Amino acid sequence: MSLVNLNAFAQALPKAWSSRVLERFGGGNFKVLRMDGTPYPDEVHDYAEGLLVIDGELRLRIHGEAVTVSRGEVYVVPAGVPHSVDAGSAGTLVILDV
Template identity: 60%
Template sequence: MNEEVSIVNLIEASHALPAAWRSSLVGQAAGANIKVLRMDATTYPNESHDFDEALLVLDGQMNLCIQGKQVEVSAGEVFIVPAGVPHAVAAGSHGTLVIIDR
C-alpha cells in the first residue's frame, strides 16, 4: 500500500493567509474539513451552523461569545460549538485558530 503522507504546518499556513478571519481548507479527515485562520484582535460577527464545529486555538487566545457569556479559549484548548448555537468572537482574540467542521 503506497499512501502519501502530508504534513501541514498550521501556524505557518495561518500567517501566509492574505487576510485575517478568512479560513483556508488545509485538508479533510474522516469526513471533516480542517481549516486554519488567523485572528487579528478584531471581532467576528455572530453565526450558527447546522453542524457541530470544533474551534481549536493553536496559539494566542480566542474570546468566544456564546449564549450570552464570553468564554476565553487559550492555546491548546478546543471548544465544541453545538449545531444551531449562535456564536461570535469578541475583540482581543489573536493567534491561530483551527476549525473542524463538515
C-alpha cells in the first residue's frame, strides 16, 4: 500500500457508512469509512473490531450506554458485543477487524 490521505479517501467514497478495505493483514482488515451524522443500527460480529476516529467524532452505543470516541481515540468492541452508532457521528473512521 502506498501513502494514503485517509480523510480524502473517506470523502471520495460513494456513500457514508459503507467501508472500503484498504489492506488485509494476517486474518484482519484495515477499513475506512465516512460517517455522515446519521445513526447506524445494532450489529454484532464474531471478531473484535477496533474503531479509530481519524477526524470528527463517533457516538457509539454499547450495552445501552453512550460512548463518545473523539479524534485520535480508539474503542475496541469485543467479539460478540452488539453495538450501534447514534446520530451526530461524523468524520473519518478507520476500522480494524481481527
